[in-house]
Amino acid sequence: MSTSPVTPRTKTQVAADLTDFISSSPSSYHATATAAARLESTGFRRLKERKIWELEPGQGYYVIRDGAIIAWRTPASKADVSGADSGGSSATIPGFRVFGSHTDSPAFKLKPGEEFTAEGTRQIGVEIYGGPLLNSWLDRELALAGQLSLADGSVVLAQTPPIARIPQLAIHLDRQVNDGLTLDKQRHTTPIIGLADLAEADVIEILAASAEVDPEQVVGHDVYTIPVQSPGLFGAREEFFAAPRLDNLLSVHAGISALVEVDAAALDSVALFAGFDHEEIGSNSRSGACGPFLADVTERIIASLFPESTRSDYLASLASSICVSSDAGHAAHPNYPERHDPHVRPHLGGGPLLKLNAQQRYATDAVGTAAWSQACAAAGVEYQNFVSNNAMPCGSTIGPLTATRLGMTTVDVGPALYSMHSAREMVAIDDVVALGAAAKAFLQG
Numbered sequence: 001m002s003t004s005p006v007t008p009r010t011k012t013q014v015a016a017d018l019t020d021f022i023s024s025s026p027s028s029y030h031a032t033a034t035a036a037a038r039l040e041s042t043g044f045r046r047l048k049e050r051k052i053w054e055l056e057p058g059q060g061y062y063v064i065r066d067g068a069i070i071a072w073r074t075p076a077s078k079a080d081v082s083g084a085d086s087g088g089s090s091a092t093i094p095g096f097r098v099f100g101s102h103t104d105s106p107a108f109k110l111k112p113g114e115e116f117t118a119e120g121t122r123q124i125g126v127e128i129y130g131g132p133l134l135n136s137w138l139d140r141e142l143a144l145a146g147q148l149s150l151a152d153g154s155v156v157l158a159q160t161p162p163i164a165r166i167p168q169l170a171i172h173l174d175r176q177v178n179d180g181l182t183l184d185k186q187r188h189t190t191p192i193i194g195l196a197d198l199a200e201a202d203v204i205e206i207l208a209a210s211a212e213v214d215p216e217q218v219v220g221h222d223v224y225t226i227p228v229q230s231p232g233l234f235g236a237r238e239e240f241f242a243a244p245r246l247d248n249l250l251s252v253h254a255g256i257s258a259l260v261e262v263d264a265a266a267l268d269s270v271a272l273f274a275g276f277d278h279e280e281i282g283s284n285s286r287s288g289a290c291g292p293f294l295a296d297v298t299e300r301i302i303a304s305l306f307p308e309s310t311r312s313d314y315l316a317s318l319a320s321s322i323c324v325s326s327d328a329g330h331a332a333h334p335n336y337p338e339r340h341d342p343h344v345r346p347h348l349g350g351g352p353l354l355k356l357n358a359q360q361r362y363a364t365d366a367v368g369t370a371a372w373s374q375a376c377a378a379a380g381v382e383y384q385n386f387v388s389n390n391a392m393p394c395g396s397t398i399g400p401l402t403a404t405r406l407g408m409t410t411v412d413v414g415p416a417l418y419s420m421h422s423a424r425e426m427v428a429i430d431d432v433v434a435l436g437a438a439a440k441a442f443l444q445g
């Protein structure tokens, strides 16, 4: 179904670049740092939320709030965007073209009171973050990654080598396991990190060593388990790509890669990328899509570019804005065909999804559909409709949340996956290329 001619060379390059991006982004905090490094290398400048902003036309900027990042490029010339507006009395304020995504993924989060011993092993306490496919996390070597806060108030990133594993019970001790695996979320998900009778291997010491800080100075942590197997291509023609955290680093990668290539001289809107944290746990946080981050940043962009502008001008800007919210979706599964809509059946390799839901679990409406259709046409890629089987619950994403907060026309899209929320998900590499092309076409406008 896809018409995008993806050469083997392109495929290999994209797979290598995505591998690098995902491997460098084991937690949402790392993902913002990885995105920031790519932005810096192409001339984007970091702004601090606590400082006054003085933005200039034709420039790239970004701001980080915990595990979330917003980056944007301003149109090259204010004169180009402030012509007479037939619908109002004042000059036109540019709108935003927003490409939204999220930086977090399901995992296990390290609890305080980290270590204990049982049956000759040393274990760590963890809490379930989001909705992982629990069975997929068994029998994998796991690293720990995230942020540590220090006594002086500073924050550092930490990532250990593989130190943990959640071993599954042998089949000899549960002969019925293949009739239905049931995991107790407390007892059966506790990782082991060593042998109890060896010298104490304090997990905070290992985390501190990885961050090259004094363990005595560590006062807090937001640390998650990370599968350590490297991402990679596979399949009879290497048409698939497997990796952890494709939901939703694939969209973060597409958005950042698109934004750095946007031509400011040809922009008539502010091209903006938003990567929110905490989508997997409902987005209610200061760095989540329900929080004020995007509203704060967009209002400050308009106020800085147009110092004479009023609150009404900002609202006019939002009214002429549009948001593409990109998050992973489901391809029809050959082993479970009954789980999908009987007639609308998106396939791996058929192009990015346009997600539709009558209950507004996805924000897409007919107007948003037209915008996505235009972006895909400009990029020369096909897209596929996604709707849920009526008897199945429908997931949701950041699109309806940012639409509710900001009132922007919003369209929900995303790459089609198998194994969503597994420790290792899969996608068709052609779809990675197509999503990147569509993202760029959308942001360019």
Ligand code: ZN
Pocket (backbone or CB within 6 Å): 102, 247, 248, 279, 327, 328, 397
């Ligand atoms: Zn997602």
